[in-house]
Amino acid sequence: MLSLVINPTKLQAEEGITPASKSQNGQYQNRVGDLNTGPPSVRAAFLMRRLGTMFRSGAGAAPLTDKPPTIDSFDSTDSIGRATWIGHATVLLQLPGLNLLTDPIWSSTPSPVPFLGPSRFVEPGLSLAELPSIDAVVISHNHYDHLDIPTLKSLARLNTKTQFLVPLGNEKTLLNAGITGVKGLNWGGSATVNGYEIVALPTQHWSKRSLRDTNRGLWSSWAVIGAEKRFYFAGDTGYFEGFKAIGRLYGPFDLAAVPIGAYEPAVMMKATHMNPEEAIAAARDVRAKQVLAIHYGTFDLSDEPLDEPPKRFRKAALAAGFEANQAWVLDIGGQQTF
Ligand code: ZN
Ligand code: ZN
Numbered sequence: 591m592l593s594l595v596i597n598p599t600k601l602q603a604e605e606g607i608t609p610a611s612k613s614q615n616g617q618y619q620n621r622v623g624d625l626n627t628g629p630p631s632v633r634a635a636f637l638m639r640r641l642g643t644m645f646r647s648g649a650g651a652a653p654l655t656d657k658p659p660t661i662d663s664f665d666s667t668d669s670i671g672r673a674t675w676i677g678h679a680t681v682l683l684q685l686p687g688l689n690l691l692t693d694p695i696w697s698s699t700p701s702p703v704p705f706l707g708p709s710r711f712v713e714p715g716l717s718l719a720e721l722p723s724i725d726a727v728v729i730s731h732n733h734y735d736h737l738d739i740p741t742l743k744s745l746a747r748l749n750t751k752t753q754f755l756v757p758l759g760n761e762k763t764l765l766n767a768g769i770t771g772v773k774g775l776n777w778g779g780s781a782t783v784n785g786y787e788i789v790a791l792p793t794q795h796w797s798k799r800s801l802r803d804t805n806r807g808l809w810s811s812w813a814v815i816g817a818e819k820r821f822y823f824a825g826d827t828g829y830f831e832g833f834k835a836i837g838r839l840y841g842p843f844d845l846a847a848v849p850i851g852a853y854e855p856a857v858m859m860k861a862t863h864m865n866p867e868e869a870i871a872a873a874r875d876v877r878a879k880q881v882l883a884i885h886y887g888t889f890d891l892s893d894e895p896l897d898e899p900p901k902r903f904r905k906a907a908l909a910a911g912f913e914a915n916q917a918w919v920l921d922i923g924g925q926q927t928f
Pocket of ligand 2: 734
């Protein structure tokens, strides 16, 4: 627990895990300042290709599991966790006394304009009705593939006590949709849910949901810290130095979920998304004992072949010293205990 740390605020400051700063025009900033998102010509060509792939087949997408899921909760005396990959960046994390979802999206199109949005190739691994009672939801940022209002409204209806933790500045997006139990946190801030300390931590990314709100809501990763188990959810991020500080202050983690897709074209993506090798480096930096690959194989978001990220992830994990059984490539709906 964080309370084991003698002076967490001082240590956070020493490690640079301090609140994100805002520019004069009210935009949150990355530690390294403005990010390079490639020349306009590359971005325009990318967008044209995206429209062209609206009817892409989905060959190479992540397979849907054929095993019936186990979702029963653990007793508070157990020292065990279970992760279920629902698809994309959505993970059902179950720890003794806690059921938590990361970036839940059950919609078929992550977009403000569904008919123009990227295709979903694989159905969610569990239906909303199959979920256990969810205690907490953590959101990494407001891009449509991570903050899905229809899903959040359904979750809020299923359990009125669910706590929705968002990076600062995103509260209104949920409140305006009638969702309650929302808490906004800056980097280094935390909330306690069922005895678990849930901490918002830096990432290197950006945000935008409409024409005029670029970087008005913060982006973050999340640590879930219990007496027995520690879990890290990296959200959506480029590789950056901050992972090492997160590892020193909050690691080692029993499991880290890291994004491994949406890295091509690299000239446009590298600052804001990791490739599989960078994702493994991040897992090492945060001192993850085991690492779960997410953010690939579900939606049609970027140029790399759909089946390339998990292959590179497995290879990079072995090269970095993980055993094969410590680097998890799950089917959608697949689960693993830890
Ligand atoms: Zn994003
Ligand atoms: Zn994303």
